[in-house]
Amino acid sequence: MKIAVIGATGYTGAELLRILSMHPRVEVSVLTSDSSAGKSIAQLYPHVRDIYKHTLQQADPAEIAKQADLAFVALPGGLSSGIVPGLIEAGLKVIDLGGDFRLPAPLYETWYKKQAPPVELQQQAVYGLSEWYAEEIAQANLITNPGCYPTATLLGLLPLVKNGLIELDSIVVDAKSGVSGAGKALSLNTHYPEINENLKAYKLGVHQHIPEIETQLARVAGEDVTISFTTHLVPMVRGILTTSYARLKDRWTTRDLLDLYQQVYEGATFVRIRPEGEFPATKEVATSNYCDIGLYVDERTRRVTVISVIDNLVKGASGQAVQNLNLMNGWDEATGLGFVPVYP
Numbered sequence: 001m002k003i004a005v006i007g008a009t010g011y012t013g014a015e016l017l018r019i020l021s022m023h024p025r026v027e028v029s030v031l032t033s034d035s036s037a038g039k040s041i042a043q044l045y046p047h048v049r050d051i052y053k054h055t056l057q058q059a060d061p062a063e064i065a066k067q068a069d070l071a072f073v074a075l076p077g078g079l080s081s082g083i084v085p086g087l088i089e090a091g092l093k094v095i096d097l098g099g100d101f102r103l104p105a106p107l108y109e110t111w112y113k114k115q116a117p118p119v120e121l122q123q124q125a126v127y128g129l130s131e132w133y134a135e136e137i138a139q140a141n142l143i144t145n146p147g148c149y150p151t152a153t154l155l156g157l158l159p160l161v162k163n164g165l166i167e168l169d170s171i172v173v174d175a176k177s178g179v180s181g182a183g184k185a186l187s188l189n190t191h192y193p194e195i196n197e198n199l200k201a202y203k204l205g206v207h208q209h210i211p212e213i214e215t216q217l218a219r220v221a222g223e224d225v226t227i228s229f230t231t232h233l234v235p236m237v238r239g240i241l242t243t244s245y246a247r248l249k250d251r252w253t254t255r256d257l258l259d260l261y262q263q264v265y266e267g268a269t270f271v272r273i274r275p276e277g278e279f280p281a282t283k284e285v286a287t288s289n290y291c292d293i294g295l296y297v298d299e300r301t302r303r304v305t306v307i308s309v310i311d312n313l314v315k316g317a318s319g320q321a322v323q324n325l326n327l328m329n330g331w332d333e334a335t336g337l338g339f340v341p342v343y344p
């Protein structure tokens, strides 16, 4: 299958190049860039010299359709809406890594403060949380790949919500990300002297992933859900750790819930449930497509704490996008993704 990467010069684009070079069933035929069209990809990214010999092209849907069957779109928020309709119309399948298609139009416009994409296309888009929506993903032409924080948060909370075990108005999520989550563009907030040896909360009450997580929890719960969600920037390059708290309706033990999580994720290659008393760290999944989950029930307060970790660029973006490519094609979900985390 021939693949185009739109926005190949960004961080998720670079991660797609790394992963797709190890995928046995695809050939990357088109790489695009707006600001560097005409240059070779190796001029931008010397680490792929001799692995990719492509010249970067401008993203023209009709031209891309002549050279590829499926496009990954890895553009900054708000730009996918401009190109995805043309790609779909030209007959390509699309996996969009940005947030443009993840929310219904009114919610999107409220939280992103941008114009929503065409409603029909948004409604066609299938939410690509691979472990939960594999059947729908297999039938889709357009996948809206989940955000990085929502991936970690939802994989950690959905088993509780699906089984009706928690008070839905009690959910609090404390989330931390490495700086590559902000993409390649330069900004004061992610400047080295600002971020190194520092830890800070950001986007309180306005983070664009709040409505995404709430919409997906509500979908499984069958009723509205609101959450408290705080994100923090951590001085590391890769990794997300989410700590989610909720009040249990009944007196469950840690062991009971771990058994339940094992059942829910039985057969899911990329979700690993930690044994009782063990909690995952970001380094234990770095550069891999794993989401590792540990949990603890505080029987005094009847609260459950769920810890999830992912690599934001892999399971939080490009790795899950390739997992979805596999599901769309009926291939094993782990094809091309069987690499071990890099440690230490």
Ligand SMILES: NC(=O)C1=CN([C@@H]2O[C@H](COP(=O)(O)OP(=O)(O)OC[C@H]3O[C@@H](n4cnc5c(N)ncnc54)[C@H](OP(=O)(O)O)[C@@H]3O)[C@@H](O)[C@H]2O)C=CC1
Residues within 6 Å of the ligand: 006, 007, 008, 009, 010, 011, 012, 013, 032, 033, 034, 035, 036, 074, 075, 076, 077, 079, 097, 098, 099, 146, 147, 148, 180, 181, 182, 183, 184, 185, 312, 313, 316, 317
């Ligand atoms: N970083 C992460 O951990 C995650 C990111 N995402 C989402 O994935 C998408 C890509 O993120 P990321 O790779 O981090 O972003 P980057 O900022 O690193 O890269 C963005 C890419 O878009 C291109 N681009 C920038 N401006 C324009 C423009 N005006 N027109 C066309 N192309 C443009 C850039 O290329 P050039 O300048 O060469 O044209 C670059 O290739 C975003 O929507 C992001 O929210 C989702 C999950 C996790």
Ligand SMILES: CC(=O)N[C@@H](CCC(=O)OP(=O)(O)O)C(=O)O
Residues within 6 Å of the ligand: 077, 097, 098, 099, 147, 148, 149, 177, 178, 179, 180, 181, 182, 183, 208, 209, 231, 233
């Ligand atoms: C560290 C950092 O800044 N992370 C980004 C998450 C990027 C991402 O996944 O967001 P999209 O929904 O836009 O695709 C943020 O918090 O906005």
